[in-house]
Amino acid sequence: MTDLTQPTTDGQQLPPALRPPRNRRRTVMAGAGVVAAGLGLAGLLLPAPYVIETPGPSFNTIGAVDDQTLIEIPGQKTYPTSGNLDLTTVYMSGGPRNPVRFFEVAAAWLDPDQSVAPEELVYPPGVTGEEIQDQNAAAMTSSQESSVAAALEHLGVDFEQSLSVVGFAQDSAARGVLQMDDVLQSVNGKPITGIDVLRQELNAGQGNPVELGVRRAGERITVEVTPKANDDGDFQLGVLLGTDFDFPFDVNIQLDNVGGPSAGLMFALGIVDKLTPGEMTGGKHFAGTGTIDAAGNVGPIGGIVQKMDGARQQGATVFLAPAGNCGEVAGRVPDGMQVVKVENLDGAVEAVEQLGRGGGAAGLPSCG
Structure with missing residues (x-):
């Protein structure tokens, strides 16, 4: 006879009298599930040490924003322009200014239009949101001054x-x-x-x-x-x-709520177009990005993939990319967009003029 005080040794179940009450077992399991789900949900809502980049809007440097001309050159003879020379932007979520949650990071990882990077690769340790805002504003001011200098240098205007x-x-x-x-x-x-x-x-x-x-x-x-x-x-x-x-005259650039140095190239192109007879773009829709120094050298920037995506969504067919970003561009160019590699303002002007007058891309550098 089987001993009811011990489990059987042949793999059979215990007699009913020795089993734990079924309802109590279900209650314990359900409670554990609720706790686990709650902890998981709470974890998704916690701040995450990441930064998310998303395509932002573009602004036509030879056009207007909110009915206000983006670049004005009072007291100087300017010439009609057409088409677009768009500066491009990215939305930056995360970091000290506006932390993101883990569920937002998870969603961004699954979205090909967004990129995710560890916060420490983007912002220095200990920097505050206010410091970031001040730095971006200062970088934008410096970028505008350098773009004016580069444009005047290209045009042979002394300063x-x-x-x-x-x-x-x-x-x-x-x-x-x-x-x-x-x-x-x-x-x-x-x-x-x-x-x-x-x-x-x-x-x-x-x-x-x-x-x-x-x-x-x-x-x-x-x-x-x-x-x-x-x-x-x-x-x-x-x-x-x-x-x-x-400078021998004023160049006023009106653009609010955009910071950083990456608009320098497109500001400079807009200034050159306004001060040069003829319509540089030939009515075509160009976009681009890149820092610029007073000598006209173009430097790399962050978020170029998102900037290309945003520019294409807003109608651009040609994108001017800094040579230093070509490694990120290769294989990521949106359908219907041509990318031209630029190292300096002279090369960028030459590329826009060649394509604007209907010339092909032959001879223009690309990111491969």
Whole structure:
């Protein structure tokens, strides 16, 4: 006879009298399920340390925004324009300003029009939302000034610029020699008309001491600094330089609620088009992105895939992409869009004019 006080050893079930009450077991299991679901839901609602990039709107730099002309050049002869030279944007969600939740990150991972990146790759540790907003606003202002300088340089219009010391690198070669607010006027006797003059002279010296003419507190002095090579082999003073421009006329750019430096190229193209006879675009819809410096060099930006997607959704057929972003562009170009690789403003103007007058893309660089 089977011993009812012990489980059987042949795989059979216990007699009913020894089984736990069924209702109590179901209650325990249901309760555990509710707790697990609640914890899972709570986890999805927690802030996530990620940043989500989504295609944003485009703005025509030779057009108007909210019935206000985006670029105005008062007192100067300007010429009719047509078509579009759109600057492109991305919406940035996440980070100190507007944290995202885990469920938003999960949805973004599944959406090919969005990208997700760890927060620490986008924002420095400890930065606040207010600091980010201030930095973006300052970058936009600097971008607009550089775009004006680049456009005037391209058009052969003279202007003045000066470089002043606004900070020092940690291992600066010039610390203790240069001071904050010093204005750099010459290097080895050559007038410093722009940052390129300084860079060329530092690299030409291959680390030998350079003589700097400096205006300090209204007085002209001469100092000597020995540059240091960075990781790329370029020689530097180890100072942060601010640029002040003195343009012969005003260029007013009206664009609210957009920050960062990436609109520089398209601002510069818009200025050139307005100050040049003929319609550069030929009525075609161009879009693009890229930082720009006073010499017209175009630099890479973030979110280029989302910017291309947004531009295509808004009708652009040609996209001007910085050469430094070509690695991200390859294989991600939206259907119906042609991408032109640009390294500087001169090349961008040439590309727009060639395509605008009906020429093909032959000879124009691409991102492959």
